[in-house]
Amino acid sequence: MADESLFEFLHMEMVSHVFTEQQSSKGEMDNKDRAVCISVLEAMGFRVGQGLIERLTRDSPSFKDELDVMKFVCKDFWTKVFRRQVDNLRTNHQGTYVLQDNKFSLLTQLSNGKEYLDQAAKYLAFSCGVVRGALSNLGLESVVTAEVSVMPSCKFQVVVQKL
Amino acid sequence: MSRQSNRSTDSKKMNSELFTLTYGALVTQLCKDYENDEEVNKQLDKMGYNIGVRLIEDFLARSSIGRCQDFRETADVIAKVAFKMYLGITPSVTNWSPAGDEFSLILENNPLADFVELPDNHNTLIYSNLLCGVLRGALEMVQMAVDVKFAQDTLRGDNITEIRMKFIKRIEENLPAGEE
Secondary structure, eight states, X not given: OOOHHHHHHHHHXXXXXXXXXXXXXXXXXXHHHHHHHHHHHHHHHHHHHHHHHHHHTTTSOOXXXXXXXXXXXXXXXXXXXXXXXXXXXXXXXXXXXXXEETTOTTTTTTOSSSTTGGGHHHHHHHHHHHHHHHHHHTTOOEEEEEEOSSTTOEEEEEEEOOO | OHHHHTSOHHHHXXXXXXXXXXXXXXXXXXXXXXXXXXXXXXXXXXXXXXXXXXXXXXXXXXXXXXXXXXXXXXXXXXXXXXXXXXXXXXXXXXXXXXXXXXXXXXXXXXXXXTTOOOOGGGTTOOTTTHHHHHHHHHHHTTTEEEEEEEEEOGGGTOSSEEEEEEEEEEOOOOOXXXXX
């Protein structure tokens, strides 16, 4: 068992490392540099998500369809990784899903309102990657983005890519 | 402590996999960012230090442990309370120096290094070096300057994983001149 606060501190250090690394090599940061940082964090999350889902689905039966996979992610996966279930899952039945978490664990320590909203993206990139990595190993290629209007509530949008 | 007890053991275990894998992703990224292992070791130590200086507050608040009387007590608290609380393991404390200012923590299984194999071209990488930084940073916040390093590591072919800690000095609190 590892403690959750340890993970939270580690996550913060990761975010700040990736950003200072990019900044020191360039001097000033523009939007493009920020996008690079976000994608580095996302890629780290992706690998973690892949590993986690392998461990988690070891004993579970196979899934019927896409919705079944999404339900698993919202319930079991979310509980194991973010320590609560997704509060609301919505879909247009065409491959787009919106997962709403009203108390997202990595945001609860940051703010309870609109303060620091501009910083939220950095602290969600890793988690987006985790979700994308998990779905990827369950056979769903997707694009995962996160959107925050008031912390600590957060909406993850998953768009499944049709092959 | 209450927020721990209402979680099932299973979910705690999963948490530790999340932590282990995340740490692995971080080390991988650092190896990409820096050219040599020494730089990576240094960076891990620095990040650990940053974590340690904050983690100590969390630790003191949750454990309600007061000031340690001597280095032996410090060693006990680190091994039996802190490691237990944050990593779920209890390393053994051995190899005390005669002066009582140096000891070793022996880690039976290192949770940071689960599922890890070091490739041949990284034989000077101290994979879990973050831990050294954490210990150093945390102790510095309670006025103890300590030197922490990995003496042995199973990842690099040793039989055990050993962290060596050496007490350097007590950090005097900075009182303004003329006040006691």
